[in-house]
Amino acid sequence: MPNPRTVALTLAFTAVAGCAYLDADAEPLAPALDEAPPTETTVADEQPSIEEDSETEVSAAPTTTATTLPPTTTIPPPLGVDELILSPEGIGGALLGADPDTVVTYISSILGAPTDDSGWVDPLEFYLCRGTTVRRVEWGVLSAIFGDESDIATGRTHLISWTYGLVDRLGDEPVGLRTPGGLTLGDQIAGLREEFGSVALDEGDADLDIPPSFYVGPTLRGLATGIADDDYVLVIIGGSGCTG
Numbered sequence: 503m504p505n506p507r508t509v510a511l512t513l514a515f516t517a518v519a520g521c522a523y524l525d526a527d528a529e530p531l532a533p534a535l536d537e538a539p540p541t542e543t544t545v546a547d548e549q550p551s552i553e554e555d556s557e558t559e560v561s562a563a564p565t566t567t568a569t570t571l572p573p574t575t576t577i578p579p580p581l582g583v584d585e586l587i588l589s590p591e592g593i594g595g596a597l598l599g600a601d602p603d604t605v606v607t608y609i610s611s612i613l614g615a616p617t618d619d620s621g622w623v624d625p626l627e628f629y630l631c632r633g634t635t636v637r638r639v640e641w642g643v644l645s646a647i648f649g650d651e652s653d654i655a656t657g658r659t660h661l662i663s664w665t666y667g668l669v670d671r672l673g674d675e676p677v678g679l680r681t682p683g684g685l686t687l688g689d690q691i692a693g694l695r696e697e698f699g700s701v702a703l704d705e706g707d708a709d710l711d712i713p714p715s716f717y718v719g720p721t722l723r724g725l726a727t728g729i730a731d732d733d734y735v736l737v738i739i740g741g742s743g744c745t746g
Contacts, residue, residue, distance in 0.1 A: 552639075583678045585612055588738055590721040593646065593664050593679075595700040598721070598741050599654040600661045606639055607645055613641040613676050622659075625649065631744035635659070640726050643668050653720075662742030669713055669725060672736060685735065691716065692731035698722075703729035 586594040586609070594612075610616065618640040625631035628638065633651030637659070645665045652662035665677055667687045680686045683697035694701045694716055702714040702717040705728070714733070717723045725737040 509561075513651060583612065584680075586679050588664070588666055588679055588681050588740060590740055592661065592717060592740065595689050596646070596661060598652070598663070602637065602639075602648040602659050602661065605648075605661050609639075609641060609644075613644070616641055625744075627718050629693050631662070631745040636744070643644075643671055644676055644679065647741070647744055649744070663739065663743070663744055665737065666738040667724075667735075670680055670735050676746065683740070685738075687736065687738070691726055691729065691733050691735070694735070695720070697729070705729050 537552065554581060592600070592603075593609065596608050605615065611662050616639045618638075620627070620638045622637045623637045625633055625636045627636065629636060631647075631648070631649050631651075635650045637648040639646050639648070643666065646661060647663045647665070649660055649662045650657060650659050652660070656660070669673070672693055677685065681697060683693075685697055691701075691703070698718045703726075704713040704715045704717070706712040713725045713736070714728050715723065715725050716735075718728075721734070721741055722730045723739050724735060726735050727733045
């Protein structure tokens with residue numbers, strides 16, 4: 503049983519202690535909460551965490567993959583008729599004196615397969631030519647003449663001359679072949695003078711069926727509708743070795 507004196511002292515001490523914090527205007531304190539008994543807390547190993555915002559979409563950064571492309575090869579554009587310049591030296595890259603097969607392959611790469619090939623025949627077959635054999639290969643109104651004798655070479659077959667155009671077939675394929683100065687079939691005789699300067703003209707003989715002609719030099723000549731400046735070119739011939 504507790505000592506009455508001890509109980510009285512305890513109550514007195516409590517009363518004095520309470521008066522030390524309260525005055526007449528002070529509000530009453532809220533009742534103290536019962537303390538919860540201590541609980542044992544287990545702390546898990548810490549792991550890094552990412553806080554997720556339910557309203558924010560998290561996306562991975564885009565990845566870039568380097569692509570190695572194979573080396574490119576530049577393919578030149580196909581050759582066109584502009585390549586076939588009609589000159590006293592030949593037809594484009596096919597020069598007088600060149601090998602027949604090489605010339606045929608070259609021109610065919612631009613104009614397509616020949617429209618006619620005579621094969622090797624006697625020189626009197628269709629032209630009055632020097633030598634022992636001659637061959638004519640045609641691409642429409644363009645023809646290449648090969649033989650084994652000319653002012654350029656003898657004893658071997660080679661390109662001896664070329665002819666562009668036919669008197670009665672103006673406008674037939676292949677169209678657009680030109681001289682170095684741009685002259686082509688259907689252009690006026692005045693254009694010959696502008697490009698080549700001095701040009702010899704022959705009015706021909708209608709009774710003998712010889713058309714008017716022009717002469718620029720030993721390896722460039724042709725036929726025309728007349729000899730006036732406003733007459734026009736019908737045929738252009740390059741090279742030598744045949745007549746007819």
